[in-house]
Amino acid sequence: MDDRGNRKRRLAEDTVTSGPVASSTAANGSPAPFTPPSNKRQFTGSGSSSPMNSREDTENMTAAEGVLLNFRKEAIWRQIQEYKREVARAEDRIIRLENKQVNHDSQIQIVDLYWNKLLDDLESLISRFSIQIDGNDAISKEEGSFASMLLRKSDSRNQGSDQDHEQDQEIRELTENAIKPSVEETSVRSKDIVLKLLCIVENWVEQRSDFWAGVDSPANDQQSSTVQQLSEECKNTAQEFKKGQTEINHLQAKYHQFTEHVLRLKNELEMTKNRIRETEEELDEWKERLRRVESNIEREKKMSEAGALSSQTGAMSTISLLGDLNGTSREELLYFRHQALSRLTELEEMRAQRSQLQEELDKTRAQFMHLSDEKIQDSQYVKSVLVQIQSARYDADHYRSEVQRLRTELDDMHASRRRFVDTLEAEEKNRRATLEADVKKLENDIIRVRDSRDRFQQMYESRCNKDEYEMQQNQEIRKIANTRKDRITALSSEILRLQTMLTSASDDPMSFAFYLKDPQDKEALQDLRAKISEAENQLATLGMELESSREAMQQSRDLESVNASEAQLKEHVEGLTAKLANLDRLVGSEADDEVKALVATVEAKDEVIKRLELKIKAHKAVQAPLLSELHTVANAWDQLEKATSRKAIDLAQKDDLIFKLLSDKTRQESKCSNLVRAKEQSANMTAVMKRQSTMQQDQIRRLEEREKSLNQQMVSLEKEQTVLTSEAITHKIKLQEYTQLNSAFKEKFTKQEERLTGLQALLKGRMDAYENESTARKHLLEEAESMKRKIEENAKKSEGAGDSETVKQAARYLKLLKCPACDVNFKSHVILRCMHVFCKSCMDKQMEYRQRKCPTCRENFGAKDVKEIYL
Structure with a gap:
């Protein structure tokens, strides 16, 4: 492309220097090439070069100049606005492309892998078209070709079978150290070669276009038939070459597919090995977990048996059992966590190894991409792959036998687990039955204790009610006793008073001194004396009361002695009366004064005696009720003292009974609380055992599900293994068929290549002749165009000086x-x-x-x- 642009610039400069008029600079800053007259005729639509036509053209150009400029400006402004919008869209697209660049960078590596194939294709093109290239840019250099170096080393390594380790080490070193610089060098050289080839192809395309243009001209009608024949032959050869190339590419693609499929099968076999290894590890883990579960169940059984002996020991066993469960669960959690971390590290290592293996496979695939099928089949890698496939088959058979063995072991484990589960269920049922019986016994004891408690409560309440009633009675008795005591004290004080009166009446100083010891008694005596003098009418009654009181107080005296004294007194009184009658007879009115005084005193004494007798009778009449009242009071007092003592004894007994009842109540309450606590502990024990049984059933269910999933995985893996083995066999058969087809296509390709070399030699000779003729024709055409330009310039010079400016502006x-x-x-x-x-x-x-x-x-x-x- 650069050669063609430079050639056109040189041609334009030569034409400008040959003419007197220099070409003007274009509006966009680039030197405008010279416009030949033939091209100008195409624009004006006229083949003549007369001054009238040129003047009309200039007038039309001057008239349409403003419209053209305005239209151009508007079009440029619209286009600039569209460019701005396109720039905004392009920026958005650039952002998206930058995001996609990451994905494209990952695909660049795949592109680099196919450089070797591209180099082989370029080498074949160079060898076919005999293109001359420098020695430094040679594609197939034995020293610089990394694939050839690997082939030489692989051929040299095939001689000795005891150097496998060294081969792996050398391959690893080559893949790590030599592939990167070799790929970079080959990419740089291939880019340079491709640029040169593109330049050569462009030149060839230009020559071809010039050739066909010369063929279309009438001067070369004689050579048209030969050229047509050559072109038809060239087309046929090119079509055959394209067909052969497409078939070769198709075979190479199939070969690459087969190699990729073999590698995929190898990877899948490795994956199956890893899966089988993981399943073995998981089976070992489950065995270990089953062993732990069995040990835990045995421990729980022992603890439950120990806990069934007593409520307190049961409580302690439940607490220890829960502690053991918590400890075992914590240990299992720590174990599973450590195992999960180890598995994560293993997975990361496997991912790193997988990435390394993928890189190595990509590198080796890139190295062996351009090799032939025979060399690949004879190479050490294909043989090692076949050996590995055979070993993988042996391993698969071994794993199948291991799977059968593991299945038998699993069946045995299933049977043992069923037996163990049955025993566990039977023991659980027995334990539950015993616990239920114990619970029923405890409930009966609690009911009995509650009944006794209610009975004692009722007795206590009735006793409390009776005690209140008895307390009221005791209080009434005490009141009665107090009143009686007050009455007795009053009577005793009255008796003392009467005795004092008797003593005062009898003028007995001894008794007076005996009864009257206090000054108050003396005052009372004086009062009595005053009252005696004042109350003469009450003497008889007082005498009788004195006699009765004297007899009552002097209980030791005998009533007979009193009667005897009374009889003596009566006799003495009768004697005295007789004496008085005698004395009256003796001493009457006629007696002396002394006698009369003595008679008066005697009469007074008689009256006193009568009064005293009356008092005695009154006292005797009052003595009996007083004695009976005293006897009743004494009996009542004795009865009250006996009742009070009996009541005190009963109260003490009742207090003792209440204390005993309270102690029994506290003891029964403590026993009831212990029974309730034991019941709660037994309920907790049953709940814990139920929870443990449910957990064990869930664990057994999960183990069964896990076992089912493992069995399904094993079945699926076996199916995949059978499918993979069948596919490997079919692919091996197809590979043999394709190798045979490849050999047949190679023979056809060699024949077509020999035929193509002959046609290329013939085409080369004819192309050399055609190039010589085309160069001569070009020189003649250039000379003719230069002469035409000179003639037109001379004609323009002959025109007026005024028209030259307009012509220049129009040309510009x-x-x-x-x-x-x-x-x-x-x-x-x-x-x-x-x-x-x-x-x-x-x-x-x-x-x-x-x-x-x-x-x-x-x-x-x-x-x-x-x-x-x-x-």
Whole structure:
């Protein structure tokens, strides 16, 4: 592309220097090439060069100049606005493309892997078309080709089978250290070679276009038949070559697919191995967990048996059992957490290894992409892959046998687990039955205790009511006793008073001194004396009371002695009366005064005696009721003392009974609280056992589900393994078929290549002759065009000086509208990168090339940077 632009510039400069008129500078800043007269005729529509036609053209140009400029300005303004909108959309698109660039960068590695194949194709093209390239740019260099180096090393390693470890080490070193610089070098060299090839292809396309243009001219009609034959042969050969190339590409693609499928099968086999290993680990884990569960169940059984002996020991066993459960659950959680962390680290390591293996596989795939099928089949890697496939089959058979063994073990474990579950259920039922019986016994004891408590409560309440009634009775008795005591004290004081009166009446100083010891008694005596003198009428009654009181107080005296004394007194009184009668007879009115006084005293004494007798009778009449009353009071007092003592004894007994009842009540309440606590503990124990049984059932259910899922996975893995083995066999058969087809296609390709080399030699000779003729024809055409330009310039010189300016302006405007690349067509398309405008044909030619550059400023642009404008 650069050669063609430079050649056109040199041709334009030669033509300008040959003529007197210098070409003006274009509006866009690029040197406008010289416009030949033939092209101008196409614009004006006339083949003559007369001054009248040119003057009309200039007048039309001057008249349409303003309209054209305005239209151009408006079109440019609209296009600029559209460019701005396009720029905004382009910025958004650039942002999206930047986001996509990350994905494209990941695909660049895949593109680099196919450089070796591209280099092989370029080598074949160079060898077919005999293109001369420098030695530094040679593609197939044995020293610089990394694939050839690997082949040589692989061939040298095939000789010794005891160097497998060294082979792996060398391959790893090559993949890590040598592949990056080799790929970079091959990419740089391949890019340079591709650029040179593109330049050569462009030159060849130009020569071909010139050739076909010369063929269309009438001067070369004689050679048309030969050229047509050659072109038909060339087309046939090209079609056959394309067919062979497509078949080769198709076979190579199939081979790549087969290799990828083999690698995929290998990876899947490794994945199945890893899965089987993981299942084995999981089975070991589940065995360990089952062992732990069995140990926990045995421990719980022992604790429950120990807890069934007593309520307190049961409570302690439940607490220890819960502690054991918490400890075991905590240990299991820590174990599972540690196991999860270890699995995460293993997964990360496996991912890193997988990424490394994927990179190594991509590198090896890129290295062996351009190799032939026979070499690949004979290479050490394919043989190692086949050996690995065979070993994988053996491993699969071994794993199948292991799976069968594990299934039998699982069946045995299922049977043992069922037996264990049955025993657990039976023990659980028995334990529940015993616990229920104990609970029923405790409930009966609680009912009995509650009944006794209610009975004692009723007795206590009735006793309290009786005690209140008895207390009231005791209070009444005490009141009666107090009143009686007051009465007795009053009677005793009255008796003392009467005795004092008797003593005072009898004038007995001893008794007076005995009874009257206090000064108050003396005063009472004086009062009595005053009252005796005042109350004569009460003497008889007082005498009788004195006698009765004397007899009552002197209980030791005998009533018979009293009667005897009374009889003696009566006799003495009768004797005295007889004596008095004698004395009266003796001493009457006629007696002396002394006798009369003595008689008076005697009479007074008789009266006193009578009064005393009357008092004695009164005292005797009062003595019996007083004695009976005293006896009743004494009996009542004795009875009251006995009742009070009995009541006190009863109260003490009742207090003791109440104390005993209270102690029994507290003891029964403590026993009832213990029974309630034992019942709660038994209920908690039953709830804990139920919870444990439910947890164990859930654990057994989860283990069964896990086992079912593992069985399903094993079945699916077996199915996948059988499918993979069948697919591997079918792919192996297809690979053999494709190798046979590849050998047949190779034979056909060699024949077609030999035929193509002969046709290329024939075409080369004819192309050399055609190039010589085309160069001579070009020189003649250039000379003719230069002569025509000279003639037109001479004709323009002959015109007037006034018309020269208008012609120049018209030519300048016309050059502004013409394409600067071809100087034939009008401008119709613009490049947004540099804003240079060209025609459609030039843009189409530029779009055909891979590296598109502006013909004016040589700036790169893309397909989306070209837009159509209307001028």
